[in-house]
Amino acid sequence: MFYKLTKEQHEQMIEEIQYFFSSERDEELSEFAAERVLAFIKESIAPHFYNMAVSDAKIVIEQQMMSMEEEILVLVQRLHLFERGIWIANGICSYAAIPNN
Known part of the structure; x- marks a missing residue:
């Protein structure tokens, strides 16, 4: 499935991936490595969330x-x-004369 991201969205996601690896795993991730992680998420994981939505x-x-x-x-x-x-409104039944044409 193809996801069209704006340049700003793409850059923000790369930064978030780099921050995650830095803060959670004490690993410094290059921009290229972060892009590979993003590509994996888009190709393998995101479709599951898309289908659920x-x-x-x-x-x-x-x-x-x-x-x-x-x-x-x-x-x-x-x-x-x-x-x-017959007209029923608010549970009250009333009868009305219907004119004969």
Whole structure:
């Protein structure tokens, strides 16, 4: 998968990798070595996080679609009842005379 990073993002990631190796492992990493680490992360690890994010987004969209479908069904049911001269609002049922055309 190809990730398009800005120059600033790329430089910041390289610096963060170098800082991590320095502070956590007491290793000084060259810019070239840090770029290899970044390439490994982008190629091998990042796709897993990307797929998890897509899966999470799919679940949210499915939930929103179900909610919208429920709202649409509520409207359809109310319309159906209204056509028969029955109106239900806030749990109270009322009857209305339907004019004959």
